[in-house]
Amino acid sequence: MSTFAELLLNGVSLGSVYALIALGFVVIFRATEVVNFAHASLLLAGGYVTATLHDDIGFWPALLAGIAGAALVGAAVEFLVMRRYRGADHSVLAIVTIGVDILLTTELTRRIGTDVLALGDPWGDAVLTVGPISLAHTRIAAFVAAALLITAFLLAFRYTTWGVAMRAAAESAETAALMGVRLGRVSLGAWAVAGGLAAVAALFLTVFPTPGLERATSLAALKAFPAAILGGLDSTTGALVGGLLVGVTESLATGYQSDLTFLGRGLGDLAPYLVMTAILLIRPAGLFGTKELARV
C-alpha cells in the first residue's frame, strides 16, 4: 500500500510538471491555432541555459536566466518565423514548427553532446520520510512550483487585460483585432509564456531522481504532447488533467514494471501514449476539448 501511495504522489508531482509543459502548448494553440511541435526544444533551450550558467551566477539567477532565455527563444520563433507566414493553413504552420524543432534540437543536442549536465538545484537527493512514505524533496518542490505557476497563470488568464485579450483572440481573432487587441502582441506573449513555463518544467524533469539534462530530455518532454491532446488541445483544464493522468500512469507503470515483465522493459515511457490512444478512441476531441461544431 505504501508503495502505491508513493508511486501515486510521485506521479502527481511528475504530472504537474507535464501539465506545465502542456499548458504552454495549449496557450500557443489557443492564441494562434498553431500546434507547436517545437515545444520540446524550447524546454531543452531553457534547461541548457540554466545548466551552463548555474556554476557562475548561482542557481536561482541561473533559473531566472533559463526562463528568460526560453521565453526569448519562443518569442524569437514567433517573431522571426510564425509572423512571416502569409498563408491561411494552420497545419502547414505546424510543419514549420517541425522545421524549427529540427534546427533547435540539432543545435542543442550538439552542444550537450554525450554529457549529462547538472542544473545545480538546491534540493539534491534529500528525501522526506513521513511514516511509511518517503518522497524526494525535488518531487515536492516540483509539485509546489507547478501548482503555484499554474494558479498564477490561470488567474492571469482570467483577470488581467493580457488574459482577456488572449481569450478574445482565441474566440475570434478578427473581432478581437477590430476591438483593438493587437494580435501580434498576443501571440508573441503566448510563445514567450510557453517558453518560460517549459524552462521551469525543464528544471524539474532533470533533477533527482533523473541524472540531469541530456539529449534524451527532449524525448521526456514529448510526453507533454499526449497530455495536451488527451485533455483537449484547446482546454487549459484539459492540460492539467491530462498532465496528471500521464504523470500518474507513467509513475505506476514504471513502479509496477516488475509485475508486468511480459510487456517488456521501459513500459513507463510507453504508458502515456497508450493512455492517449485509448482516450482518443473514445473521445476524438480529448476529455475536455470542445467538440468541433461546424457551421456552413
Next chain:
Amino acid sequence: MSEVLATPGEASGTPRPTRRRPAWLTRTRTYVWTACAVLLLALPFYLDRFWLQAGLFAMAAAIGAIGINLLTGSTGQLSLGHAFFLAVGAYGYCVFAADGGGGDGLTGLGLPTWIAAVLAVLVAGVAGGLFSPIAGRLQGAYLGIATLALIFIGQHVLFNARDLTGGFNGRDVPPLSLFGLTFDDRELVVADVPFGSAEKLWYAGLVLLLGCALFARGVLRGRPGRAMNAIRDHRIAAGVIGVPVARYRAAVFVLSSMYAGLAGVLLALVFQRTVPDYFGITLSLEYLAMIVIGGLGSVSGAVLGAAFVSLLPQLLTRYSDALPLVSAPGTGGIAPGEASRYLYGAAVVAVVLFLPGGLVRVTAGHRARTHPGEER
C-alpha cells in the same frame, strides 16, 4: 505497333495536309525524361558502391515520401508515425524471409523472399488499418500528435520482442531473390562491370520507384485524388458533396503505410541489417521535411525532396574535408549528419515561408503562375 496507331487517322479522312510528328515528339519534356532514364539506367556501370547505396537510399526514401505525401500533402493529415510503418516493412520482411533454423535463434518463416516482401508490405497496410479508428476521425495536427504514439509503441516492440526483431542489435536481412536472380554480393559480371548487390538492387529500386510513382499519380489524378484534395481543402464541403470523409482518411492512411512498408523493405535490403534505433522520431521528421521541401501534394515533389534530404548527409560526409565548417564526426566541429539536419531544418522553414509549393514549383514556375487557384 505504330502502324496500328496510325491507321485511324488515315481512315477517318480528316484533312491533314502533311503528316505532322506526334505532339510528344516535339516536347522538350520527353527528351528530358528520356535522358534521365538513360542516365539512371547507365549509372551502375560507372558509379562505385558508395554512390549506388546513396542512390538506393534516395529511392527507398522517395517511395516512402510519396506515401506520406499522399497522406499529408494531398489529404492534409499530418503523420509523425511514418517511421513505424517503415519498421514494420523492414522487420516484417526479415521475419517472413529468414530461415527459422539460423544460429541467431530468431523467428523466421523461411518463405520465398519475394513473397516475404509482398507480405511485409501487406502487414504494414494492416498495421495502418488497425490505426484507422483514430486515423479516420482525427484531423491535421491532432493526428500528428496521436501518431507519435506509433513511434514509441514501435520502439518499445522493436527493443523488447527479441524473438522477432533481435532487440537492440537488430537482425540480418536475407537477400532478395527473384526469378532465380539473387540480389546478393555474389558477383555477376555484366559488360566487364562486376554486379554486386548494390548494382542489382539499383534496377529493382528503379522499377519499384517508377511503379509507385505512377500508381500514386493515378490515384491523385483520378476520383480518389480529387476527393482527397477536397477533404484537405474543405472537409465539410467534401462531406456534403458525398465524399465519405472518415473512410477516405482511413484508406489513405492504409495506402501511405503500405508505401512506407515497401520503402522499409527496400531500405532493409540496402542496409543488409536492420537496427531499431534507426526507426525513431528523427526518421519521421526527415520524411516530413522531404515532402515539405519537395512540394506538398505532388509525386515529383516527394521524389525531389527525398533525393535532397537523403543525399545531403552522404554528400556532406563524402566531402567533409573540403567543406568549411563541416568536419568528421568526433573531432569537435559540426558533424556531417548535424550539418545536413541544419540545412534541411532551415530548408523546411524557408520553403514554407518563401516558396509555398516547394521545389517542384521552381522547376514548374510558369505553370504555378497560370493556375494561382491551385495554391494551397
